Amino acid sequence: MRMRIAVRSTVVRIDVRFFSQEAFKAPDNAPRAAANEQWLDHLKKSKRNTRIGSSLTGNHEELIDDGQQSNTFPIKVLSTPPESHYIDVESSLANFTSMKYLGTFNKHKHRQGNFADVRMIKCRSGGGGEGAVSFFRDAGRSIGPPDGGDGGDGGSIYVQAVEGLNSLSKLRTTYIAEDGSNGGADQLDGARGKDMLITVPVGTVIRWCMDPKSTRDFIQKQRLSSGNQSSVRPILNKSMIKLQCRGRFELDPIPRSIQLFRDAYRPGEGWIFKGKDEAYHNDKDWFTDLNKKVESYDIGLYNTELEEDKFPLFGLDLDKPTKKPICLLKGGKGGLGNMHFLTNLIRNPRFAKSGRAGLEQYFMLELKSIADLGLVGLPNAGKSTILNRISNARPRIGHWEFTTLTPTIGTIDLGLGEKSFTVADIPGIVKDASNDKGLGLEFLRHIERSKGWVFVISIANDDPLADLQILINELGGMEKATTKNVLVVCNKADIDLDKEHPISKFNKIANFCKEQGWDILPMSALKGENVDILIKKMAKCAQATDHFEVESST
Ligand SMILES: Nc1nc2c(ncn2[C@@H]2O[C@H](COP(=O)(O)OP(=O)(O)OP(=O)(O)O)[C@@H](O)[C@H]2O)c(=O)[nH]1
Incomplete structure (x- = not known):
């Protein structure tokens, strides 16, 4: 999607490629009812082959996997496809937190100057903006065709390793990328949320980790239940964390990356209604028929997210300067504006779609100096x-x-x-x-x-x-x-x-x-x-x- 100038007289332009390659891409630029119907019908046909979470352990390219990961901590594989949807693994909590970072329990917390070689940071990518519900108006017509634009995509979180830095002390504790703006009238798409770039020293290893606050609370409870007898390390070692992972090979699934999940609506949900409410719309056949088709679009988005939302299980080793920033968390896709739901049957769609939520995750950054x-x-x-x-x-x-x-x-x-x-x-x-x-x-x-x-x-x-x-x-x-x-x-x-x-x-x-x-x-x-x-x-x-x-x- 791109920002468009609000000129109503724009000639309708349909990108014919979407019918073959980009099945889930909605037609853009004030689509007419015919173009929308063609798109929705195509979604309906493709639905037969579409299911949530298809192709989960295929030979897809790993987004941020350098292909040379070695197991840096022990894991136990609990189940693999087809028995389970993901490669379910279990590993001790000690591998997903840092003793050094569990502040109050660390008696040996020594700091010198501004040096920090372990940091935990919270990252949140931006949510997609809402699609707009709007109708064209001019002097001659009180209500014209729908012209609500799409929501802008949320900003993503990127990381880049650069030479010349030698400490993680300058990192912030939280990185939040901007949400996408909502779509507007006159087919105006919302602005894309600003991305956030985290710059780290070469030699930094980034690992997915547990939320430090809940880890601290958990340890506190465990210690209380043992009468403050047990120390932190044994608790961390014996507490197990279960993760859903994705692998490389169909036949011999090796867990490679942790599957991350968004707190976003399920396919077929996420509608924004203006005027009549959801119950009213769910009662109407024309809406339930439309929703069945749009559900395929949602499933397409959901599957794309599953492909993109993953993080190397054993960490991302930035041992060389990164030429291009690496995407840690992708922003949510913007919602569709009501202009996409104009069909021969639905002349005044008073509904649009919400944007997809962003991702919120904690990461542990470790600076491993590269000395000979x-x-x-x-x-x-x-x-x-x-x-x-x-x-x-x-x-x-x-x-x-x-x-x-x-x-x-x-x-x-x-x-x-x-x-x-x-x-x-x-x-x-x-x-x-x-x-x-x-x-x-x-x-x-x-x-x-x-x-x-x-x-x-x-x-x-x-x-x-x-x-x-x-x-x-x-x-x-x-x-x-x-x-x-x-x-x-x-x-x-x-x-x-x-x-x-x-x-x-x-x-x-x-x-x-x-x-x-x-x-x-x-x-x-x-x-x-x-x-x-x-x-x-x-x-x-x-x-x-x-x-x-x-x-x-x-
Ligand atoms: N006599 C003698 N003293 C030495 C020698 N090398 C170091 N020292 C002394 O030993 C003490 C400790 O030296 P450091 O270089 O700080 O030792 P370190 O191994 O870096 O110590 P940490 O930082 O605690 O690990 C200092 O008082 C030094 O002057 C040596 O060859 N002969």
């Missing part, structure tokens, strides 16, 4: 000092635990002709971090995508090998570690250098690393010892796995 290397260590191991020594990043350094509260990314420039690489320093990991001790594992998202992990341990500690094992365990065990290039840095080698003990501690770790095929380096970040060798080893570690070769340690 992740620097991991227990608190105070000296990671920030190392990063300061080798890069252009300037993290705060202190001698108390949890100094680093937000991840810092540093770029290591190796000079002309050499490829630079990036290193992420994340807050220190403590034993049982995976059970939410310390800052928990919230920041692991920043090293998840790194090609290599650099474990920093303090050789001055009593049992540095045990420290290394804590780190490996908290990060997902050896299974996970073997998917990365690993370099073990034994820092603080300046302490008790003259004593025998530090050397035997180092040898123990060196033996362990040899068994795993990992590289190892002793150093002192404070004194600047072995910094050059560290940079060379890190550059190697930042390369693709195939090229990583362990050199004998210095």
